[in-house]
Structure formats: C-alpha cells, structure tokens
Amino acid sequence: MTPKLKKSILYWVLLSPLCVVILLPFGIMFVTAVRPRDELFVYPPTWTFSEFRWDNFVEMWAKTNFGGALLNSLYVSIASTVIAILLSIPAAYALSRYRFVGKGLYRNFLLMTQMMSPIVLVLGLFRLMVHLNLVNSLNSLVVTYVAFNMAFTIWMLQSYFNTIPRDLEEASWIDGATHFTSLVKIFLPLAIPAMVVTAIFTFINSWNEFVLALTLIRNQNDYTLPVQIFSQVAGRYQVEWHHVMASTVLATVPVAIVFSWLQRYLIRGMALGAVK
Structure with missing residues (x-):
C-alpha cells in the first residue's frame, strides 16, 4: 500500500462521521x-421494505399543486437572481474602481444588513406590499428577494472585482474604448466565475426562502415549493408523510442540477476571489 493511498484512506476515515x-x-x-404507506411507522424502524413505491411521486403530483409550485419557485428564483446580479454589477464596480465620500460607510451598511434576519422586517414588508397592491403576487417575492440578496451580491462581486488588474481597463482606454465598452467586453468576461458563484447562492437563497413567501402569498395557486410542502403538513388531521418526502426529494433536484452544472465555476470563483 502506497503512502498516498494510506493518506487517502486516513482522510476518508476522518471524514466518514x-x-x-x-x-x-x-x-x-x-x-x-x-x-x-403501510410500512411508514413500523417499529423498530428499518431501512428495508417490501417494494419500491415509485407511484408515490405520481400520486403526490396528482393530489397536490406541486407542478404549479415548482414553476412558481423557478420564476421567483430565476427572476430575483437575474435582477439582483444586474443591479449589483454597477454598484460593485463603483465600489471597486472609484473613490467617493461615504464609501466605507456604505460597505459597512451592506455588511450590517446581512446581520438582520428577514423575519424582523416581515410586518413592515407586508404593510409595504399592501400599500403597493402586491400581496398575493409572485412579483412581491421577486422584489423582496432582490432587496435582501443585493447586499450579499454586491459584497461578493466587489471583493472579486478588486482582484482584476486595472491595467487591462487602462489599456483599453488608451486604445479608444469607452468606460462602458471596457466594462462589458473586457472586465465582465473576466468576472464570469464570480458572477456564477454569486448567482448560485442567490438562487439557492430565493429557492429555499419560506417566511416571506408564507406571509406575502395567500393564494394556493401561487405557493412556492417550501410553502406548498408546508401546506401538506400544517392543519392536516392525517399527514401523508410519503407524499411529503416525495415532494421534498423533488424539491432538492433543481438545486442539485444547478450545483452539478455550474460546479467548475463554483470552484474557480471561490478560489480566484480568495487571494488578491
């Protein structure tokens, strides 16, 4: 057994718990x-059972509004992610490349907003959405998710933008490019790993959010996946746990696909943005 193999085995033993x-x-x-269903509550609990009931997924889909909730979650998560990234890029670029009065104060403000839990602001947000006539609208979730995620996206992008050499932009300015042209054609392509990493975390935050969705959405047809799964448990005399778990399994699939598809960007972005 080679030393490298021994070291790998040791690492796996340490990581196994x-x-x-x-x-x-x-x-x-x-x-x-x-x-x-008949074997859900056997005692003592066992990992084995008589058959694989794949029909549980079909029954769950037919008896619940899972398909509609899936589309609602995709719309809210994708829309809030795209808008948050588009709005955060100019702000992060300004923090990285320009000096202005109150720059440090603004960065500290962004950091402080990340320390505040959304549940503290639920009442105020609900009254604001009532005033804007956005209650029971998926767009209310898009607006609030963008607002809550922008501090994180600006902070992440600004930290990575600082690692991109200024010489590249200055060379393009000498060649006659405008600030906007150098930003779009030179700067942003170099920042793709950071934007992808930030988009992944923003998407997951929006996908998993529960409290605001439960507060702002009252119509069952507009439920997102977390609220839809919760509705299968709350207020029920009898909970169909096999359907609840089937819903949960399917709800984790999109996030797993996003991680698998963008894994190389995730690793590159986290590594390149770590060292200046």
Whole structure:
C-alpha cells in the first residue's frame, strides 16, 4: 500500500462521521418517499421494505399543486437572481474602481444588513406590499428577494472585482474604448466565475426562502415549493408523510442540477476571489 493511498484512506476515515451526518437525513427522506404507506411507522424502524413505491411521486403530483409550485419557485428564483446580479454589477464596480465620500460607510451598511434576519422586517414588508397592491403576487417575492440578496451580491462581486488588474481597463482606454465598452467586453468576461458563484447562492437563497413567501402569498395557486410542502403538513388531521418526502426529494433536484452544472465555476470563483 502506497503512502498516498494510506493518506487517502486516513482522510476518508476522518471524514466518514461528517458524511454520515450530512447524508443520513437525505437517506431517510428518500427511503420514506419510496416506502409503501403501510410500512411508514413500523417499529423498530428499518431501512428495508417490501417494494419500491415509485407511484408515490405520481400520486403526490396528482393530489397536490406541486407542478404549479415548482414553476412558481423557478420564476421567483430565476427572476430575483437575474435582477439582483444586474443591479449589483454597477454598484460593485463603483465600489471597486472609484473613490467617493461615504464609501466605507456604505460597505459597512451592506455588511450590517446581512446581520438582520428577514423575519424582523416581515410586518413592515407586508404593510409595504399592501400599500403597493402586491400581496398575493409572485412579483412581491421577486422584489423582496432582490432587496435582501443585493447586499450579499454586491459584497461578493466587489471583493472579486478588486482582484482584476486595472491595467487591462487602462489599456483599453488608451486604445479608444469607452468606460462602458471596457466594462462589458473586457472586465465582465473576466468576472464570469464570480458572477456564477454569486448567482448560485442567490438562487439557492430565493429557492429555499419560506417566511416571506408564507406571509406575502395567500393564494394556493401561487405557493412556492417550501410553502406548498408546508401546506401538506400544517392543519392536516392525517399527514401523508410519503407524499411529503416525495415532494421534498423533488424539491432538492433543481438545486442539485444547478450545483452539478455550474460546479467548475463554483470552484474557480471561490478560489480566484480568495487571494488578491
């Protein structure tokens, strides 16, 4: 056995408890989702069961508004992510490249907003959306998610923009390019890894958000996935746990696809933005 193989085995042994802690909830969720209804509450609990009930997913889809909630979550998450990134790029670029009065104060303000929980502002946000006539509208979630995520996206992008050499922009200015042209054609292509990483985290934050969606959306046809899954449990005399777990399994699939698809950008962005 080579020293490299021994070291790998040692690392896996040390990491195995953490892997168990992380993967165990997902294992229980999947097993419950495909287990027959009659075997959900057997005692003592077992990992084995008589058959894989893939029909649980079909029944759940038919009995709940999962398809509509999935589309609602996709719309809200994608729209809020795109808008937050588009609005954050100019702000992050200004913080990275220009000096102005109150720059440090503004950066500290962005950091302080990240320390505040959204639930503290729920009442004020609800009254604001009532005044704007946006309650029971998915656009109310888009607006609030953009507002809450922009501090994070600006901070992330500004930190990465600082690592891009100014010489590249100055060379383009000497060649006759305008500030906007150098930003679009030279600066932003170099910042794609950072923008992708920021977009991933913004998408996940919007996808998983529950409190604001529960407060601002009252119509069941406009529920997002977290609220739709919660509605399968809250106020029910009998909870169909195999349907709840089937919903949860399907709700994790889009996030897993996004991570798998953009993994190379995620690693590059986190590594390149770490060292100036």
